[in-house]
Amino acid sequence: MDRFPAGQQPEKRKRSDLDSPELLQELREKGSQSNPDNAPSRRNFLLGGAAALAAMTSGMKLGDSDFHKKANELKSVLEKLYGVRIVMGPPHGEEHIRGDMTTLETYANTLTLISQEFSKYPLGMIRKVTGKRTLEVRVVDKLTSTATTASEVSAQEKEHPVTVSGLMEELGNGNEGTRITLNTSLQAANLRRTIHHELNHRFSREWEDWSRHTRKWARHNSTSVLNPYRPVPLGTKADAPTNDRRFLTLFASSSAEEDQAVCAEWMMTPRLHADFLERIENEQDGNIKAILAAKYDEIIDTYKRWSSGKIDAAFWHRIAEQGKKEKLLAAPRGATRC
Numbered sequence: 001m002d003r004f005p006a007g008q009q010p011e012k013r014k015r016s017d018l019d020s021p022e023l024l025q026e027l028r029e030k031g032s033q034s035n036p037d038n039a040p041s042r043r044n045f046l047l048g049g050a051a052a053l054a055a056m057t058s059g060m061k062l063g064d065s066d067f068h069k070k071a072n073e074l075k076s077v078l079e080k081l082y083g084v085r086i087v088m089g090p091p092h093g094e095e096h097i098r099g100d101m102t103t104l105e106t107y108a109n110t111l112t113l114i115s116q117e118f119s120k121y122p123l124g125m126i127r128k129v130t131g132k133r134t135l136e137v138r139v140v141d142k143l144t145s146t147a148t149t150a151s152e153v154s155a156q157e158k159e160h161p162v163t164v165s166g167l168m169e170e171l172g173n174g175n176e177g178t179r180i181t182l183n184t185s186l187q188a189a190n191l192r193r194t195i196h197h198e199l200n201h202r203f204s205r206e207w208e209d210w211s212r213h214t215r216k217w218a219r220h221n222s223t224s225v226l227n228p229y230r231p232v233p234l235g236t237k238a239d240a241p242t243n244d245r246r247f248l249t250l251f252a253s254s255s256a257e258e259d260q261a262v263c264a265e266w267m268m269t270p271r272l273h274a275d276f277l278e279r280i281e282n283e284q285d286g287n288i289k290a291i292l293a294a295k296y297d298e299i300i301d302t303y304k305r306w307s308s309g310k311i312d313a314a315f316w317h318r319i320a321e322q323g324k325k326e327k328l329l330a331a332p333r334g335a336t337r338c
């Protein structure tokens with residue numbers, strides 16, 4: 001149940017949004033506009049539909065006459081298309097997650113952003129995990145948590161709640177579901193990459209043999225039997241750098257699970273994907289270059305396997321090319337070579 005502030009309860013819809021012929025028509029039109037190159041297969045229509053709906057709702061303002069209607073439609077499409085249930089605010093009675101309710105505007109904008117990022121994956125890949133166990137996505141402002149993994153912090157620090165970008169949890173106590181919690185205080189670009197990071201954890205828990213997975217990622221970093229991963233300081237920020245160039249960030253050096261999730265997060269984010277390729281290209285130490293390249297290739301193999309071949313070379317090529325364009329646009333103007 002969504003906890004909208006009193007008096008702002010969105011209107012109830014009597015039937016499924018996807019049963020609505022008008023909405024279907026609207027999605028079809030917007031979807032074909034946003035994907036002119038795609039064949040009008042059912043899958044493309046649905047993916048185009050979610051992305052198109054997200055485009056329709058981006059920048060929604062509370063005062064807009066159809067604000068509640070559009071936010072509700074988007075929530076409903078996310079639920080029906082992906083099987084993802086969006087919930088607002090921190091969970092009741094769970095001490096390890098704290099935070100505030102988001103404003104309605106932030107909530108609506110976050111729905112838009114989630115739709116856009118989810119629509120990058122083949123529909124079947126998401127449905128394969130959400131069909132098995134429910135996936136709840138909670139949007140929480142000023143998210144803090146004590147639910148940190150052992151590899152992330154030293155034991156004595158574990159009780160302190162720290163600001164986190166996101167969390168992926170398996171819900172216990174007879175609840176078979178899973179939950180991703182997102183911190184809406186993050187800037188949009190950081191929220192987007194966090195979605196991919198947490199989804200990687202979800203996929204990985206579902207489809208990887210845990211001990212084999214850990215050994216495989218450890219071996220990417222070192223041929224020695226010693227564990228290459230070390231705890232990192234409490235509250236380490238997503239982008240905190242490390243001098244150990246085998247890892248993209250300091251946080252990635254904390255465990256095999258995080259190493260993989262950070263690599264996936266970078267590869268799913270155009271600009272960071274281009275950064276990852278640059279790191280490999282510019283690395284002077286042959287050993288480190290090979291380690292970074294092996295991790296890059298590992299994500300390609302893994303996502304191909306997880307998506308039954310749908311996430312292919314062309315998929316990654318498009319992201320890499322977009323990343324290069326974004327970097328060019330962001331480069332300081334007027335810089336000339338002399």
Ligand SMILES: [Zn+2]
Nearest residue numbers: 197201258261
């Ligand atoms: Zn993580």
